[in-house]
Amino acid sequence: MEFRDSRYVVHEGCDHIFFVGFLGAGKSTLARNLGELFHRRYVDTDRLAERIAGKSLAEIYENDGEELFRQAETEVLHTLKSKKSLLVSCGGGIVEKDINLALMREMGVIVFLDGDLSDSLRQIQRTDRRPDLGSVENATQLYRRLRPRYEAAADITIDIREKTFEQVAIDSGKLLWERGLL
Ligand SMILES: Nc1ncnc2c1ncn2[C@@H]1O[C@H](COP(=O)(O)OP(=O)(O)OP(=O)(O)O)[C@@H](O)[C@H]1O
Ligand SMILES: O=C(O)C1=C[C@@H](O)[C@@H](O)[C@H](O)C1
């Protein structure tokens, strides 16, 4: 059943806000915080992809490989077309596929949380559950490869370096509110 609540902002057409950025940057925390502050529903593409596949991200990678996970991720994005006004925290690798970028652009705006790799690595508690991460060398390579893709995809970039999660929520909430996006 479609969730309805008069406190929630409803714009015309599809008006999702997609948060992209490296693994552990704080995308889910921000989307959840902004959802509470601005009464917008929040979803996470990794969790939705796990639901489609019926297993955890780590299990998908191990049993089926990354490609199947990426397919589930694209499927997830398609399902969001029929929804409205969502705050969407995206998997770190969502920018790997051009089709995902096109779908996100079609459905709303893309916000890039631009942070340091060292902060991401510190914030990720269970690196064993993160198949994409691997060693520090691997994570560094991945960060170098993905960062230009986040930058190119972004409608809005938020510098999150040396900011607390709370500061990021306040700064980005203000910015998105001023642009009429929240
Ligand atoms: N207020 C906070 N202060 C410090 N650390 C926090 C705070 N909120 C969350 N964290 C930590 O930072 C981690 C990363 O945050 P979050 O899960 O929001 O990032 P993400 O970008 O969504 O990562 P993922 O790659 O898992 O999708 C959390 O798992 C948590 O351990
Ligand atoms: O290793 C991981 O935890 C992840 C791998 C990528 O597919 C990402 O897209 C996903 O967000 C997380």
Ligand SMILES: [Mg+2]
């Ligand atoms: Mg997340």
